Amino acid sequence: MLPESVLRTVDLPVADRFEAWTQRLGHTHAPMQLASDRAADYRGHQRLIGLGGVAVWPATFDHLIFRRTPKLVRQSDPEAFHLSLLLRGEGMAAWGRQQAAYRISDFHINCSSRSWEVATGPDPVTIVGVEIPRALVALPTGRADQVIGRRISGREGTGALLAQLLVQLASDTGPYRPPDAPRLGTVVADLVTAVFAHAVDDDVRLPPETRDRTLVLRVKAFVNRHLDDPELTPAGIAAAHHISRSYLYRLFQAEGLSVAAYVRDRRLANARRDLTDPALCMMPVHAVAARWGFPRAPEFTRAFRTAYGLPPGEFRRQALAAGPGADTSVRGRSAK
Template structure:
């Protein structure tokens, strides 16, 4: 069998899960600063499959923010390219002024030698990651670096060949023996080189809607980080992102909602999760409401009943809270 290891955070105490996940990803790719709305009870599963010098790692995990700073790059750079085949969920990456959004079936390319920030969406993400030494990509380094920030489709062409190979490989590693690992790694390296070369030949045009989608994901992440702030308003959100309120409204209109509705719905969802958490049974309902931006109990009860069809007190007494 291939050399393979697995981490399931649910096998660990809740208090240790996020730290273990951070340490694991730091060893898989490179040291990073990680943050998550779900850090208190983090859910993630990762398999690491060694193919000689190449590593393939399928993973499913909760919302996450990855930050690799210039300081971390200076302190530790394994000099690898990273590719992520996004199978479920969405994300947005930025490298200084460069930004790009990713959705299911996109392949995202990155490098341990550059600083970056990546935000995933609020829903869990499933992906297949690949770590490959820069030296194994048979292209001049300055040309290969131009792929960073590209969005490569896995639905057609050479991107599809790479995606199909990775999906088949991780679905069942039992047929392969240890001696197959370097051969499989060489196939992955050849396919990645071909993907990079093809992408360099293609014209790189990022449509305006891609920039808008990336900005929307970043704004949503900002809102989720500041939900407990009673003063969080569309004006504050717009100012934090150096855009007008009218443009902010248009971004959320394209999502089929409004800024205020998104803020309210996220606050209610967090309050609902805490009301059904047995560990928080002793926390009064009004205290739960206040910590998620509802200082007035009556207002919280009305909004909660409208969203979920029952008042918060009834939900807390229900079977899911027992």
């Protein structure tokens, strides 16, 4: 599991809740003045997940007004960008005369080096926040600052990739180990850089390693959307991203993968999940296979047995007999 700390104001005496929330958010990003019409009995829940130099913090909280004043900026500036992905509720922000309102799946972006005011709506909001040092955003400072105040969508393009990663991290950190934290921080920093670069039409300024890692994430997202297509091939994947097959191969080789193996492994993982799902117990094995891009049952059986140590039918029988929550871990060697 990744390094994580949690604050639930309901665990505290009522009189201490709002002050604890104020101190927590001041530590999470930078010192702020907070106000709320719910301050007398404030409800807030934040998880702070450490990813090396980057922090991700899922949170749900009552109505709140955040103010970072010029005086507070002068007193303390950690020189960090902040991003909030809005998942529930509504909010608006102001930087002097500049204002922006946010919808579900929009990103709000500000930084600790500027004064601002943010207000949420009357109902509780749910966000996933990101704190990232300026030094980890691989764009010139002047260019990166142009993103502040823009409303960036998390529903399409690089914004969607970043949003998907943040939601996945927020939903479950269990599959990750502490050594994964700095590597995940690098992935988040690369995606933030790509989102900023796209917003200011500055893709050509991305460092090659950042551009390549971001492209790999785009390719993987494309593959996972098209796993049901039996004609999903390296040639088609490369064409969809306007790159050559040889370049596609090099991108995956840098991660110790082959394109074909990645596609196969993702298909097998999804088929394995369906075979252990009681709700799909009446779906024939060959239909599960076809659902995930294996139109030929013998080919699926061989690949599944190699990956998981049992033919798919037997694997399903044992998994369903064991019941929900039982260990269905791989008993054979994983596909390479």
